Amino acid sequence: MSIASEMYMNSLRESDLSKTVQNQIFEYATSAKDYKLLITLAGYPKLDDEIDRKLSVHRSTDVRFAWLQRKARSRTEIDEFVLNCKSAEILIHTLRAHRGSLTDKSARIVLDKIRKSGHLRDFILYIPTRRAFKLEALEKLATCEPIFVSNLTDRGGDPDSLNFSAYLGAVKRFPEIADKLALTAKSPFLSAAAAAIDGVSQEGKRRAVTMITKWYVDQVLAMGDKVGELYKTSGWSPTGWLQDVLKELAPVRNFEAEPVLALRRAVLDHLKDVTNNYQSEQIQRSLTYMLEMRWVAEEPIEFNWINECSSAASLSNTLDHVLESFSSDFNRRQRVASIKQIVQHPLASKAVLAKATKGLPELGAGAMMHSFLHSDSAKLAAWLSGSNHIASHSVMDADDPDEVFSILLNEYCELPVVAEYLMKSDLLTEESARKLDASVLKTLAAIRDPWTASKISPAIGKLIRSVINTSVKMAAFEKLNGEFKGTLGQLLDQAAAA
Secondary structure, three states: OOHHHHHHHHHOOOOOOOHHHHHHHHHHHHHHOOHHHHHHHHOOOOOOHHHHHHHHOOOOHHHHHHHHHOOOOOHHHHHHHHHHOOOHHHHHHHHHHHOOOOOHHHHHHHHHHOOOHHHHHHHHHHOOOOHHHHHHHHHHHOOOOOOOOOHHHHOOOOHHHHOHHHHHHHHHOOHHHHHHHHHHOOOHHHHHHHHOOOOOOHHHHHHHHHHHHHHHHHHHHHHHHHHHHHHHHHOOOHHHHHHHHHHHHHHHOOOOHHHHHHHHHHHHHHHOOOOOHHHHHHHHHHHHHHHHHOOOOOOOOOOHHHHOOOOHHHHHHHHHHHHHOOOOOOOHHHHHHHHHHHHHOOOOOHHHHHHHHOOOHHHOOHHHHHHHHOOOHHHHHHHHHOOOOOOHHHHHOOOOHHHHHHHHHHHOOOOHHHHHHHHHOOOOOHHHHOOOEOOHHHHHHOOOOHHHHHOOOHHHHHHHHHHOOOHHHHHHHHHHHOOOOOEHHHHHHHHHOO
């Protein structure tokens, strides 16, 4: 650390630095590329507004992350950051760190700025916004050209750009357009991910396998001896990638013989040149998956005894039987099918939906259930109320996230899992915060971790400060807070009247 850096770092321990001194620190740290000093400056409690704005658009991801964590950023501040940020890469990486939901205005700006497939995938997977924007991003992703493997060795490319599970995660959120994606996507990764979804047409599956074969021959086999360098230089393995793809395609079954055999010939041709035992094992597993792909698909499962349920009570009893039978009577496919059939039953009550959630963690089918509940706000809210954790995107991916939020607030806010989501949600306003159970104050008081505290909606603090604005009211507020039964709004009104 230089003498100047050390001097400025010591200055930031002072409690009341002038705007002039703060600006000197910013200018020096920027010119010297002293990111540690900039990060420390970003955390300064009395940071000048103009410097705060400059830090929000700094090129360093670490600096921007420090800016985000300095205080709870409002949606207005995020809107301004999105509007002023010129780099799509900086925009996506910063918003991933923020993890707060975007306004429609910001979502539109971000979507218009991003072009690369990796950025579009991140937008779909990690940035909470309305479902319509994510669907548009997925359709835009379908127009992106495939990635060249040679980029990983010749140009230091990002191996994550070839991450098949990320493409699969994006498609699983929108199964209704899987067939369209399998038939039209320019990238074999996206086409293959779409073909892994149940219900895709034979044409879609044929095109996906054909594209994978062509890409494997043109991009992997054409590299010759350089293929062996890929893992050393980038950590990416073509044999491992192919195994991951075919592992997802195998359970779909009913793939036509000709395209699968063409892929098999290409893989066998590669196997002759593979000397690494682990890669050889991956290819052998891929060949096994290809055999499974040609098997005839099993017929969809439907249980008559579920259809015959004539009341909400009998349906609830049936669900109890299904949950109790998980360890013995049902295999995984039967378990998922039975729960899905119960959830879609017209007599499924809120209690049944919430209880059904409990049966899915070990099945890993939560995303699948959410995929057909997104258009029914009441059912989705009931479903989420039974979860162990409610992620922001679970609400934002709904067709009407405001309606889902409102139902959770008005009908389920007394549940701990829902209360925890509500007090962290960007959709929470001062008006809606009044409806929270007053017990959230005890939860807030117990938080010791600064990172967790930074995720709490600023609407709660603003509401309390706007009502409890004298020492007398504060004393009454603290006295009532301990044992008060009711909503936060009722507690504040009673304290304000004291």
